[in-house]
Amino acid sequence: MGLTAQAAWWFLPAVIPIAIYVSWSDMSAMKITNKAVIALIIAYAILGLFAFPFQTYLWQWTHLAVMLVVGIMLNAGGVMGAGDAKFIAAASPMIMIADLRLIIVLLAAALIGAYVTHRLAMHSALRRMVPEWESWKTGKRFPMGFPLSMTLLFYLLIVATYR
Known part of the structure; x- marks a missing residue:
């Protein structure tokens, strides 16, 4: 069973500002801050209790652990940045x-x-308005926080709207 519309609505108020912040900070500084990552974890820790049955809430925490290990390995292999993995x-x-x-x-x-x-x-x-943005200067590097945060945001919006 997929995410329910009700669960998506619980997460959206927290995810919207975090996703915007992650997109902005990654494009401007090429960094996804620990502050944003921690805010997302706290949002799940609190809102997940309301969004999911308790057993599902606990089980979903394993996703964090598994994806963190995979992300660390991909970061060590140079495939993605540490902020993206987190x-x-x-x-x-x-x-x-x-x-x-x-x-x-x-x-x-x-x-x-x-x-x-x-x-x-x-x-x-x-670019003339914000010439100091790191993402303009990095050449081959791309601010993956922009599409990653938008993926989470659009996922929740689609589920909230169409389920």
């Missing part, structure tokens, strides 16, 4: 395994959309 782990308790297909589709769409948006913005007036 964000994925912190977001994972809010995602149901039954919704994995939806998450993959959303992540693919968010990656494409974020990449195109970022590259267009890099060659627009926005």
